[in-house]
Amino acid sequence: MKYLIDWILATIITIGTFLWIFQEPEAFNISNMQIRSLDGYLVNNPKKTFILHISTFDCQSCKRDTQILMRYHLLYPDIPIIDANVVHNQKQIESIQMWKKKLDIGYTVTILQNGSQFGNRIPTTFVIDPNSNQILEIFGTLTYEKLLDATNKDK
Numbered sequence: 325m326k327y328l329i330d331w332i333l334a335t336i337i338t339i340g341t342f343l344w345i346f347q348e349p350e351a352f353n354i355s356n357m358q359i360r361s362l363d364g365y366l367v368n369n370p371k372k373t374f375i376l377h378i379s380t381f382d383c384q385s386c387k388r389d390t391q392i393l394m395r396y397h398l399l400y401p402d403i404p405i406i407d408a409n410v411v412h413n414q415k416q417i418e419s420i421q422m423w424k425k426k427l428d429i430g431y432t433v434t435i436l437q438n439g440s441q442f443g444n445r446i447p448t449t450f451v452i453d454p455n456s457n458q459i460l461e462i463f464g465t466l467t468y469e470k471l472l473d474a475t476n477k478d479k
Contacts, residue, residue, distance in 0.1 A: 359434045359436055360435050367434050370404040370406075371455075372404070372453075372454070373451065374452055375393070375396075377405065377406070378448045378449075379407060381416055385465070389449070393431060396472075397430055397431045405432065407434065411436070412437075
């Protein structure tokens with residue numbers, strides 16, 4: 325009887341912890357994202373299927389993904405690509421502008437200031453079809469073959 329209150333509190337804390345851990349993650353919603361051009365203007369999402377790549381300017385995996393996206397864009401310019409870079413200050417935006425100019429990137433490079441929903445999942449690539457509200461996330465390392473498969477260009 326002496327430890328009854330301790331047992332009850334421990335049980336409540338344990339159940340609360342499990343409920344918190346196993347709760348359904350927040351669904352990805354592109355309309356909640358504020359994607360802005362490098363000049364700071366809000367970017368409208370394309371009305372057709374497009375590729376959304378979430379990255380940061382100093383990530384080595386993101387730089388490798390840039391090569392894949394550039395190759396894809398050269399062969400399939402009809403599919404818009406938006407490369408949204410998570411930034412925290414003006415210096416990072418300037419670095420992205422210099423990087424884009426240096427590589428002569430032909431697809432849209434933007435900034436994303438509220439990218440906290442991605443956490444450790446950067447880089448992340450989505451293929452989004454706004455007409456059918458389908459969002460396909462490409463899991464694992466981005467490869468050219470995965471990009472072709474996700475956009476049905478491999479047929």
